[in-house]
Amino acid sequence: MKPKNEAGLAMKGARRTRQPEKPKAETLKPEIVVAMNQNIAPVTPADVAVEPYINKREVARRLNRTVRCVDNLMRRGMLPYYKLGYRVAFRWSEIQNHLAQTCRVCRS
Numbered sequence: 001m002k003p004k005n006e007a008g009l010a011m012k013g014a015r016r017t018r019q020p021e022k023p024k025a026e027t028l029k030p031e032i033v034v035a036m037n038q039n040i041a042p043v044t045p046a047d048v049a050v051e052p053y054i055n056k057r058e059v060a061r062r063l064n065r066t067v068r069c070v071d072n073l074m075r076r077g078m079l080p081y082y083k084l085g086y087r088v089a090f091r092w093s094e095i096q097n098h099l100a101q102t103c104r105v106c107r108s
Contacts, residue, residue, distance in 0.1 A: 059090050080094045
């Protein structure tokens with residue numbers, strides 16, 4: 001016997017589950033409702049300073065290494081990078097933070 005929907009018609013496939021209802025304004029805390037109703041100005045690109053991406057050659061120059069060495073560091077997971085299509089991009093601040101957390105300085 002096939003499961004039937006509210007109209008009493010047979011449904012194809014598995015039973016459909018009810019979607020959870022969205023909370024009503026009456027059930028939310030008053031401060032949340034006030035925050036939802038306030039006009040919050042959207043953040044525009046001019047408000048946020050965006051660090052530019054740098055390429056593999058620039059990373060190699062800043063680390064005083066070869067491009068091949070940067071490839072190996074990427075493959076080992078030692079450098080954070082972004083894959084943009086067939087290109088690779090880096091953020092210098094992320095590289096500095098990652099190296100500061102994962103590498104140690106040897107002093108002799």
